[in-house]
Amino acid sequence: MPRVTERQSSLAPTDADTTPVDTTRTDAAGPPGTVAGSSGAGSVAGAGAADGKDPAQRQTPPDADRTGRRPGWRSVLFAALAYLAAALVVTWRGWADPNGVFLGTRPGDQSFNEWMLAFDAHATTGLDNPFFTTLQNAPDGVNLMTNVGMQLPGLLLTPVTVLGSAALSYLVFITLNLVATGLAWYLVLARHVVTSRVAAFVGGLVLAFAPALVSHSNGHPHITAQWLVPFLLWQVVRLTRPGHTVRDGLVLGALVVAQFYIGLEILFLVAVGCALAALAYLLLSPRRAVREAPRTLGGLAVAGVLVAVATAYPLWMQFAGPQHRTGHPGEHDVYALKLASFAAFATRTVFGGDTKGLVANTTEEASFFGLPALLLALVAAVALWRLLVVRILVVVGVVTALLSQGSTWAWGRERTDTPAPFALLAHLPVFDSMVIARFALITTVALGLLLAIWLDRVLTATTGAGGRRLPLRLAAAAALVAGLLPMVPTPLPAQARPPVPEFVTSGAWREHVAEGRTLVPVPVDNFSSIRWGSAAVAGFAVPQGYFLAPTSPTDSTGRWGVEPRPTAALLTAVAAGTRGTAVTAADRDRAVADVRHWKADALVLPAGHPRAAALRTVLDACYGPGRQVDDVWVWDVRPLTR
Template identity: 65%
Template sequence: MTTPDTRDREPVSTDTAGATAKTLAPTAGSEPSAGAGRRASRRWRVDALVALVFLVGAIWVTGRGWRDPDGRLLGSRPDDQGFNEWMLAYAAHAVSHLENPFFTTLQNAPNGVNLMANVGMQLPGLVLSPVTLLFGAPVSYLLFITLNLAGTGYAWYHMLSRHLVDSRAAAFLGGLFCAFAPALVSHSNGHPHITAQWLVPYIIWRVVALCRGGHVVRDGLVLGALMTAQFFVSLEILFLTAFGCLLLVLAYLAVRARDAVRRWRGLLSGLAIAAGLMAVAAAYPLWMYFAGLQHRIGHPGTPDMYALKLGSYVRFATQSVAGGPTSAVGWAPNTTEQASFYGWPVLVLALGALCWLRREVVAWVLGIVGLVTALLAIGTTWTVGTHRTDIPAPFALVQHLPVFDALVVARFALITTVALGVLLAVAANRLAARRGRPRGRLAFGAGAVAVAAALLPILPVPLPAQGRPPVPDFVTGGAWRDHVALGRTLVPVPVAQMTSVYWGSAGLTGFAVPEGYFLGPSSATDATGRWGVDPQPTADLLTAVSKGERDTTVGPAEITQARADVRYWKADAVVLPDRGTRRHEALKTVLDALYGPGRRVDDVWLWDVRPFTR
């Protein structure tokens, strides 16, 4: 299929699955080398400026966390940040101690956590290990979440400017939308595995390249390498990317059936090569995900607990210029899952772009992909306002399929965001190509005003920050090493999910912790997914004392159970911090009764329970 020159005439056709409106590059030697050098230098300067703008934008969003990484938590989901910091801390520990990066007993001791059934992030954890070991998990997390926004924006700009559009301003617009629309900004509240989308543009383009024919083996191997890398960044994003590419191909088949059928051999051959490479490289972690220790089936709760509403597409996200603390209440499951909050101006702009480009395959393909994924994000039933009806919606058709049953439904709108971002880039490129024509400047000016007016309300505002729960100096200073053997369990009191997680990451997971914050099976015989585990009886006892729900009297049965529980946890020490603990004296009295008199070490009280566990 020929590619029209957008600078000379209105395009009437595009390449497979939305590619490409880009002007053919000049052949080598067609101009003096000095001119080519100047163009390359100018492109490098523009690229560097774009990268800087995206980095500044990312720092603008995450800046409040950078003011005090060790004393503040960024965003509205502190538990999610705490768990992801623990994941980065464990990755650094696994690298430095050559431990299994896909399963560990250092959280939820002694049963452990299947890391593939959670957020994974093995590749970022490996790359960031030096930062984590030198500066701590909070700094590593902030660096990761910040670079995700900047890197995703630049990756889309780079791919669009090299392969899809001539105008770098249009490519910048597409990258800006894909990285800083509500989708990734809302997930920056605690989901770095979702915002790490810097490989996604290149995966999509490799699929398009396979559709176009050419070097099937080479393109298949490159695609396989990219897919494998994304697998070790975020399996969920890889699945959504694969699903988006499937919709891309099916949409092209619906629009240009004859041409799509002609290209299917190269696509299938390349995909087979890519899938084979990834299957070999990821065989063990795939087994861990589907059948390994502590694997899970499905996601806790019903799909509609994490679904969006039809009206959410015209609302404004909490962290946007036009939004606020209550703008998304009732329209999204929580503050992270606000991928659909484009506001009505963006939807009007997108509809106008689709109508204007209605003769182009790229517009039809992007429109179909965007609409299908937007409807899937609604969940299993349709909604009216903030209320859900009993009428089945599209996701009901796939909700019980493997992998689909473990997805957060609202995240299908991440694909919608990409479709809208690419559509805006293509439309802006068309406008830029018409500037030299009669009345073209007027059309360009009107289009620029329309884009600015539509995007201004959804521009992000800085994420909030809040105080971080203090971790005792006993942990952060390393004094725990004198009382807990490497890999053995330190029990913080009260035995709370997030206390365990924060202490473990602060100690760079040199010790195990009970309970935790993670996804796992409901029981040893039921793999249905759930959050965390049921506490041991002693954990319930200490929690009740800390809340004032019972007195400090303990009987022989509770003493026997307490000593059995520390044996179960494989604990070396039980630790009560001096500060930040409710009913401190009551807890100390109970612990003395359970384990004998404790002793003061730095800023904690410590009970050596090794006599009960060895």
């Protein structure tokens, strides 16, 4: 009786690693390694079992001798280059002028992430606290753990940021995220899940370039940085197998810590997905799950100790540190998906559809698989339903798709008052801070894995199909193309970014603002603050900014930014032409108080600002005459603030 291969058994946690199993069984209660669908007349998945040959005599699949081995370097190189080419198709408009354009539709999000990369480089070279800073929202600061830390990517990209620019680092980051995520999935799929390199490659392509990741490439690199996710998931599966519990737990713990410092939100979604998969496993195969529980829990305990030690301080910072917040601004359902979105086409795809009313914005298109892909997934699920791993993937995919609907149902473009599953979780810690649409990122993983397993079974089952091999494979290829073609991404748009004064980019600011002191851009604008700050690699502090913060010192409910100081509001109104240039004694007193509050050394006005004359009049009245330096006007307020 043939022994199930490692790769067959690795499709789902089973006892097949140590117990001989009859792989010819096709009953529904068979092990997860069983070839499914053999009884279906004309079923592609069952073609190999329907040829009348004994399974032991059937032609060996080409990759069978490589089961459990690492893919060769040539196949890895090919996959990497292919994913790189696909990533460049998506991001090439940004590469045309990295410092002159914003890539995608969310310039504010890109500006914030560029500032984060600049700050990470500043913290790395200056050995500053990477979890909290007063260089934005001076002097109160920003809790970076309650925002988007990205400490590990920022550390790795420090040479690019320092020698190039934060804008260049961002573009490298957003591009390589797609490449590395696809390659990581390819390696894990090819080594542990499928026998066909083609299936592994297609799986990596779907999982890295699905609408969810392409849409989040519009400004959310912390979401597209999923290059450790495949290894995390596989390491969790390894915990169910007999072996070195302590070693496996330590490896899992190290991966969790690394992902923690890449993007905590993705780590949370991985945990949710694993919890749902474990629950489905327990319900679908309770005896096996219970037998494996002790060693799994032992490995998780080891991992937990390592994670607790390595993340204790940043976790304290996130949940109890200065400027921490609870919840997310606005109602949960603002960012929820609609059920119809799963059958619709994403904006940046070859069949690009109208997503208005189905999602909050084009960055959150985490579903939008299109009806053809859903039908293909349905066919794959039905054909392989006997596989335990397929049933688990279906459960996880469906549940997370339902969670992404928010606290009330929305069948079409209008939301109803009928409670939906997320209503049960909406007020739990961490869940209350979730952007609900992102639960569909888990659905994307379930869909991609399902299609990779289906394609692998098709290719394996048709290996010994004789004269039917070519027609069956052509039929499968046609189905795959029909299902996935509408998901093929198109290039992200680009838009010109406002220029940053040469006074900042050249480093001339250093003669007027001490390291760590505040430079006040005029008018005081959230995005000007962070764009100027990132151009200077966070060398000076800025007032206000773009970040999540508590509503007030006594109310930790999350909100965007802070209320502007009186002088900031005054200058903004003058710049907009909604206020005159007359300045009262009270205005002057508040202006002095505000620069002292900001710990400012200088206020800086671009000489080319359309309302420069009016702003100069107001600033001269508040702080005395300014002077022109390069392409800006500077008001030195150090005598007032030191």
